[in-house]
Amino acid sequence: MSQQKQKNTPWVVGNWKQNPKTPDEVCSLIGGLSGLELKNCHVGVAPSTLHLPLVVGRLPAGIAVMAQDVCATSGDVGAYTGDVSAAQLAACGASWVIVGHSERRAYYNEDNAVLAQKIAYAALANLGVVLCVGESREAYDMGKTQSVLKQQLLVLQDVDIDPKNLLIAYEPVWAIGTGLTPTVAEVETVHQLIKATATQYGFSEDTPVLYGGSVSDKNAPDFAKSPNINGVLVGGASLKPDSFKKIIDSFVSN
Ligand code: PGA
16 A cells, blocks of 8 residues: 555545436435445535535434536625525535536536636635536547646646645546546546646645546555555546445455
8 A cells, every 4th residue: 555545545526417307316325325434535426506405414323515617707795696605505505516627518518717816715715625627528639638637737826725625536527437447557647747836836745636537446446556646536427326335445444
């Protein structure tokens, strides 16, 4: 076991995205997580904003409740139709928020300026931030992964957040929901770049960097073995409690 692995308790985060449809289905997902072994592993679950209050208090103790998005225009209350602020999320029991997911970047044109605002408001409300970065298939094929990530990580130069409240998730866009993944060696190289870049902006080399994109109970053990992969952000497989629990087990037993 490497030094880094000992220092960083890994994270396994389930991003439910716009799932499931009904409150009953939310309750059965939560029921499927009962009996979770949380020793040596942080676990987080990010339900849709609508389902946050349903999830808070029902999840097994110790699982962090995460939001999937936060308002960029205001951190508190006010005339912002359709938005949900960092203060509201915190008051409803969320302790983290995902920022910069590639689906938000693609469908809502979120750029570094918007993301910096979101991170700033999250920090003010004492929410932790899971900052997602990742390159498109085209950028990957053209060997531009590093330059894309450096551009995305520029957002860190403008933010004032307690380093212990920051997780970075490397999610290649082409790996999300496709069943494709980079090799563990490729992920390790990228994670080293992310850590080195975060250090330039005043964050610690120990900033946890998670991998996300088609993580399954089959490939999780390989990711879990790497000292440079400090956890995973899981989409589809987090909607299958048995798979999600196996993924957690892979990180617990490493
Ligand atoms: P996936 O999604 O695990 O379904 O590929 C990951 C993500 O988008 O966070």
